[in-house]
Amino acid sequence: MKLVVLISGNGSNLQALIHAQQAGRLQGEIAAVISNRDDAYGLQRASEAGIATRVISGKDYADRAAYDTALGDAIAALGAELIVMAGFMRILTPEFVQRFAGRMLNIHPSLLPKYQGMHTHQRALEAGDTQHGASVHFVTEELDGGPVILQAKVPVFAEDDAASLALRVQTQEHCIYPLVVSWFCRGRLRMQDGRAWLDDQ
Ligand code: GRF
Numbered sequence: 001m002k003l004v005v006l007i008s009g010n011g012s013n014l015q016a017l018i019h020a021q022q023a024g025r026l027q028g029e030i031a032a033v034i035s036n037r038d039d040a041y042g043l044q045r046a047s048e049a050g051i052a053t054r055v056i057s058g059k060d061y062a063d064r065a066a067y068d069t070a071l072g073d074a075i076a077a078l079g080a081e082l083i084v085m086a087g088f089m090r091i092l093t094p095e096f097v098q099r100f101a102g103r104m105l106n107i108h109p110s111l112l113p114k115y116q117g118m119h120t121h122q123r124a125l126e127a128g129d130t131q132h133g134a135s136v137h138f139v140t141e142e143l144d145g146g147p148v149i150l151q152a153k154v155p156v157f158a159e160d161d162a163a164s165l166a167l168r169v170q171t172q173e174h175c176i177y178p179l180v181v182s183w184f185c186r187g188r189l190r191m192q193d194g195r196a197w198l199d200d201q
Contacts, residue, residue, distance in 0.1 A: 001185040002031040004080040006088035011042020012170060013086035013107060013177050018049045020178035028185035031078045034071065036090055058090065068096040075100070082184055085139065086177070094141045102191040104139035105184065107177050109169050111135060111151055116144035121162040121169065132156050132165060134173045136180040138191040147196040149189065152176045 005014050014033060020026040033046035038055045046053045056074060061067040067090075075083060085106040097104065110120040112135040124132040133153040140146035152172035156165060183189040188199045 001028040001082060002078065002080045003028050003082040003084055003181065003185070004075050004078055005030055005033045005042075005046075005084045005086050007033060007035045007040050007042040007086050008037050008089040009040050009042065009087050011040065011045045011086065013173055014042045015045050016174035017084065017086070017178050017181060018045065018051070020182065022049070025182060026178055026185065027182045028082065031080050034074065036088070042087070064091075064093050065095065068093045072096055072099050082181070083139075084177075084181055091143060092139070097139060097141050101140075102138065105149070105177075105180060106137055106139050106144070106146070107173055108135050108137065108144050109166065109173070111153065112137060112144060112148050119162075121165040124156060125160060125162060125165065130156050132169060134169050134176065136176055138196055140194075147191060147194060149183075149196040149198070150176050150180050 005017060007014055017026060017030060021030055030051050032052040032054055033042060034054045034056055035043050036056060036058055043053045054074060056071050058067055061070060081103060083100055083104040111133045115123050131153050133151055135148050135151045137148045138146040152175065154168045154172055183198060188201055190197050
C-alpha cells in the first residue's frame with residue numbers, strides 16, 4: 001500500500017517510519033513526503049532515504065480551500081491510500097477530511113482526550129500529571145478528536161521540564177506510529193461508526 005507522509009518540521013516520526021520501511025516492518029511504501037514548509041528538516045531525511053519530496057506552501061494559495069484541493073489532488077495523483085500526518089502544522093478543511101475519511105492518521109503528543117491542541121507537555125506538567133504520553137488516532141473534523149487507535153504512556157518525573165518530557169514521549173511515538181501504520185497497510189485497521197477497529201489477523 002502506498003502512503004504519503006505530511007510534515008512541517010523535524011520529521012523524527014517520519015524517520016521512524018523510514019526505518020520501519022527499510023526494515024520491512026511498515027508493510028507499505030512511502031510514496032512521497034509532502035511539507036508545507038520548505039525548511040522542514042524532514043525533507044532532508046526523506047531525500048537521504050531516496051523518497052520523493054514536495055513542498056506545497058500555503059503562501060501559494062488564496063485560501064485554505066484552494067490549498068487543501070491542491071494537497072488532496074497531489075496525494076490522489078500519487079495513488080496513495082493512506083495519509084500519515086507526522087507533525088503537519090496545518091488544520092485541514094472538513095472537505096479534505098471527508099475526501100480522505102478513514103484514510104488519515106495523526107499522532108498527538110498527549111493521552112487524548114486530554115490536551116487537544118498545542119503545548120501539551122507544558123500543560124501536563126502544570127496540571128501535575130504523573131502520567132503523560134502520545135496517541136495515534138484517525139483524523140476527523142474535530143481537531144485531535146478522532147477515534148484513538150493506540151496510546152503510549154510515560155511517567156512524569158518531578159525534575160521534568162517540557163523538553164525532557166517531550167523527549168520521553170517522542171521516543172514512544174517512534175515505536176507506536178510505525179506499528180499502527182503497519183496495521184493499516186495490512187488491512188487490519190479501519191474506522192467505522194466513529195470508532196477504530198483492529199482485527200486480530
Ligand atoms: C510530535 O511530537 C507529534 O506528536 C506532533 O508533532 C511532533 C512532530 O515531531 N504531532 P517530528 O517532526 O516527527 O519530530
